[in-house]
Amino acid sequence: MDKTVLAELLEYTRAGKPLYGGTPMFSAMVKISAESRRLAAEMNARATDQDEIREYMRKITGDEIDAELRIFLPFYTDFGRNISLGRRVFINSGCCFQDQGGIYIGDNALIGHQVVIATINHGLPVDDRSTNYLAPVRIGANVWIGAHATLLPGVTIGDGAIIAAGATVVGDVKAGTIVGGCPAKYIKDVPAGQGGIEV
Numbered sequence: 001m002d003k004t005v006l007a008e009l010l011e012y013t014r015a016g017k018p019l020y021g022g023t024p025m026f027s028a029m030v031k032i033s034a035e036s037r038r039l040a041a042e043m044n045a046r047a048t049d050q051d052e053i054r055e056y057m058r059k060i061t062g063d064e065i066d067a068e069l070r071i072f073l074p075f076y077t078d079f080g081r082n083i084s085l086g087r088r089v090f091i092n093s094g095c096c097f098q099d100q101g102g103i104y105i106g107d108n109a110l111i112g113h114q115v116v117i118a119t120i121n122h123g124l125p126v127d128d129r130s131t132n133y134l135a136p137v138r139i140g141a142n143v144w145i146g147a148h149a150t151l152l153p154g155v156t157i158g159d160g161a162i163i164a165a166g167a168t169v170v171g172d173v174k175a176g177t178i179v180g181g182c183p184a185k186y187i188k189d190v191p192a193g194q195g196g197i198e199v
Contacts (some may be wrong), residue, residue, distance in 0.1 A: 076096045135153070156173070161178070
């Protein structure tokens with residue numbers, strides 16, 4: 001992929017503009033997505049240690065990768081170039097990142113088994129279903145996302161928050177809180193001072 005085309009596409013998607021089928025931007029997204037899915041499939045089939053996984057993630061994201069990133073395979077992404085990972089992030093097996101709209105994960109975040117992070121919606125009217133409406137997902141530092149949780153487009157998870165297993169997050173989550181359910185609702189505050197990182 002031409003670097004200029006990639007830069008233009010990322011500028012466009014990060015501005016939150018819709019992607020319409022049949023346009024040059026949409027075609028560029030499809031081409032990058034195909035390459036990222038190929039790399040992810042190769043990583044899932046061939047990588048045998050964390051160093052190899054980090055090298056594949058460098059290729060998939062196009063960015064430098066923290067030396068302490070850990071991912072338990074398989075890992076799936078359908079774009080790859082709009083993922084930003086902080087330091088010491090852990091991603092458990094079976095996670096699916098739909099990152100066209102941007103996925104930003106802060107330091108020390110823990111992502112549980114089979115978490116889905118979605119950044120695309122489609123239009124509600126039938127004749128608008130092919131349009132991709134993009135919105136980023138932002139995950140703060142020291143966040144713990146439980147297994148099988150789903151984060152929908154546009155949500156921000158505050159620092160230190162916990163998303164309970166199986167939750168569907170449709171709105172922002174305040175720092176230092178625990179949410180759960182479908183749709184996710186406030187349960188209680190994260191306990192402080194139990195020997196871990198303060199939130």
